Amino acid sequence: MKPYTLGMITFLESGIDEKSGKVSHKERLDRAIEEIVLADKVGLDYYGIGEHHRSDYAASSPQIILAAAAKLTNRIHLGSAVTVLSSSDPVRIYEDFATLDVLSNGRAEIMAGRGSFIESFPLFGYDLDDYQTLFTEKLDMLLEIRKNERITWKGGKHTPKLDNVGIYPRSIQEKLKVSIAVGGTQSSVVRAAKLGLPMIIAVLGGSPLRFKPLVDLYKHFYHESGHNPDDMEIGIAIHGLITDKDPNDLVERYFLPHHATFTKLGEERGWNVGHKKEYLSKVIDGPLFIGHVDDIEKRILEVFEGLGVNRFLLQTPGSLMPHEDVLKTIELYGNRIIPNIKKKLNKA
Template identity: 45%
Template sequence: MELGLCTFADMLPDKPGSGANAHQRISDLLEEIKLADELGLDVFGVGEHHRPDYSVSAPAIILAAAASVTKNIKLSSAVTVLSSDDPVRVFQDFSTVDHLSGGRAEIMVGRGSFIESFPLFGYDLNDYNELFTEKLALLLQINQDNEQVSWKGNLTPSIDNRGVYPHPYQDKLPIWIAAGGTPASAVRAATLGLPLTLAIIGGMPEQFVPFAKLYRDTARKKGDDPAKLQFAVNSHAYVTENSQAANTEFYPYYAAMMNAVGKDRGWSAFTEEQFNFARSPKGALVVGSPEEVIDKILYEHELFGNTRFIAQSSLGTLPHKQVMKSIELFGTKVAPAVRKALL
């Protein structure tokens, strides 16, 4: 099982006319990716958002910068909001990252958990599902036939026998679908023969077992071998020296983040009781001492048989020093123990 990290690169919103916070957050982010590479982790993903509380709106540019300071780690978006982007440019951007990194680029596509990019780039939210379906089909066709592409678009421009360059360093760019548990997403990924990432950020992981089963059952009906499918689990995570430190070091920042998001979505205030339940042995949070985190990752692996685990490592305005310490513990304590247990 591959072990990796991802982040949305949260930050405090800049004051009008200032880019200081974004500058510092992006500098910190590159340090985090460099450390993950040095520790031998397998993948690092960077999210795309168009809000004042996140610093990355162009993941490919961040990953291009990361390619110059890393040697081995795979570099992925987490996610690319494909519905409001241009599949041709997405392919070109990530092919360029692939060359800069020597074949380490990946694309994780999704519809996004926020909607700001749709009005920003002139897309109608009434076309939310159709945009993703059509743009994913185009991206996959380019990835398969980038030398000469012909495409008849409905919500996308048509292409008349044009090449799309540069070709990636790899034979094909790995393209994953990211999902939050919607059954249609499992069916889509399996039908297209694509690897799937499931984000588990609430409730109990065991509730998502039918989702993983649907993914594999759909692939089996299609004639594919479910044993060859790549399936990833993405969870909110934080590693501390000991269990008690999780509440004092992590809870205030995590609660503030959940409440900020929840304010837009009508959620009730996030409480310490909810936090403690979420980080209990069968809860969704992968938070606590190295031993607790190891146990939770192995528990999820027993449930899903996943081939990749991604820890969302810097959440809210958690200080950079704490993020780096958590990454260090994940790379030096958690990853070796998980790998040994799965031999």
């Protein structure tokens, strides 16, 4: 497997309402640049922005935001989390991220997914009845573009026919990194494994360790498909915030924006909205890594060792929180947790 890496992702949350917290999109974008610069400085391996087309997020075009940060950073990889490939043009996606790759001197990544939010489908004229086929066809086209400077593409239901067309610029990386984000569907895991693409599992409920069967499933089909085991990369993404002070204060303050966010999503999707008792159970042993730096380090190490993955992405803040909380999380994550985790894992 590839070396261990730890990074963060965000949807650039701008908040739900004044009671639970809300900032302008401009302010959230300015904060993002500051976060990326700090993340690079303290040693995070990755900063990813998830594409969303909603008023409560400021991230409709992650690649533009990341390009603004590319020349202000030196080593951190910059990418999406995710790019909703189903409602995007694979040619334009490659061109945008190849441009980012050039600007960052080979640090760009695409994390492709079907998207758990559906606003982009009607926005760009796509039918949700084609949810499955859109992603499959466009991923195939993106990978073909990544492989060949000039592409001949037969076209299909969702993509145009191309006859020996050049796609530029080309990435600095020999192959622009493309990973697949999955939410727990076995077919998505198997597809990523058979293609030999890195996989990121988004943990939204339950203990992260319950995803071990999906990790094992990926490894089985990855090896069966004959891919180089040295190139295998499996990641996990989990919501979290870190403090070096009283963790109860952070847990208490995070509840209001978190509850507001998931109440809104619950109303949109017909979920049952959990209350504080359920929230606290998620903090104790579920998918919310909110707490003291020493405890979060232990929980992240348990994820690496228990799942057998080699990438960890902390989704911060997950719901709008004061900027100083996010910066403190990045600082503690980079200066204390990441070097300790890598030291322990590399000794194991």
